[in-house]
Amino acid sequence: MDTISTPISTLKVPAFFSTPLELHHFRTPHVSHQLPPNLTTKPNSSISNRTSSKAKTLPFKNLNSPLFSNISHSSSHNTSLHTHNSPVSGYAAALVDIARCKSSLDIVQNDVQKLLKLLQNEQIQAVLGSPFVGEKEKGQVVQEVAKRGKFNRYLLGLVKMLIERNKVMIVSDVLMEFERIHDELSGTKVVLVSSPTKMKEDQLFWIAKTVQNLTGAVSVKVKNFLDEKLPASVV
Template identity: 30%
Template sequence: MVDTATFSYDSFLADISNSNGTLEATIAEVEKVDRIFSDPAVQSFFVNPTIPPEKKQEVVKEIASSSELQPHTANFLNILVDMKRIDIIKDIVKEFEVFYNRITGTEVAVVSSVMRLESQDLAQIAQSVQRLTGAKNVRIKTVIDSSLVAGFTIRYGPSGSKLIDMSVKKQLDEIAAQLDFSSIALA
């Protein structure tokens, strides 16, 4: 039996994947798991105490099969179900990503744009972030944000503390700030 008070689930998964040479594959799987558990219906199913663990393990088996998860990732999800800790999967994913980034020297950049950017554009953004940060690797996460009007923003650094804003929204906000319409009365 594992002592959940002192046990670190994210480091457990990271240690296994690092020791068996599957760190790269596991980070991709962890991202899949994160997307799956972002669905409120999936999340509510797994945290529902009235659903027996056996039923939850059946669903984990289906997820593992359909997502082509490695055995250690599927087993890890089953451990979380057994220990009644599947509710913290999103936190585990975040911590695993931190571990992965530290081990591999990877910087994460979140690119927000109005529409999906082409892979060559994302590659150029990754190269720019790599030059700015000196990171060995850059992982790009994309977000669609219609409020930007056009262009894109890039967040990187510790907790997304650095921002490059190449959006039209920023330009419009700057123009509006320079123009003072407060003294104009509308008829």
């Protein structure tokens, strides 16, 4: 079996994020409010375009709702929120469905976030983006990363299936789509914040609290995108 020039064992994988900050559930009546130009809310029904800028995501949750009920494949119990016209949406929805059936949606979501972080490692991105590395070798790298993470077996099963079907290049897209569906199901509001420098956690927490007060969202997820072109006074 062919192997890549850089052994998988030498790839440095970043450590997982620590436990995310928790935000108490603040509910207020809906009011009209104009957010700053560098702060926008992301509709749950759409997927943001990928950008070269590095982003830091901090979820602020207060999810007290019970786990979703079991589902079946019959039309009377269809759990899909949208018609899945793309393989990415279909695979992500399938993972959501099996996670809900097994009452492990939040567990899978946490593992999806961790795996996405690992796949953003510079060395791994270099391998996946190289035209000189074959699909089989790229699949080996992704599968090894997933195994090392000791993730939920349903997530591992999806990754394995994508690799076997020569779809390793859409693994990250499927994981991001899973996050979008999970956010929609849980009532999470996603907020995108651009800044010239990395924002502090207390700043992101304040933004999340403010948005939750204004919208009454169950939880708020803040994504901080770095844009060096912005003036420092924007933050």
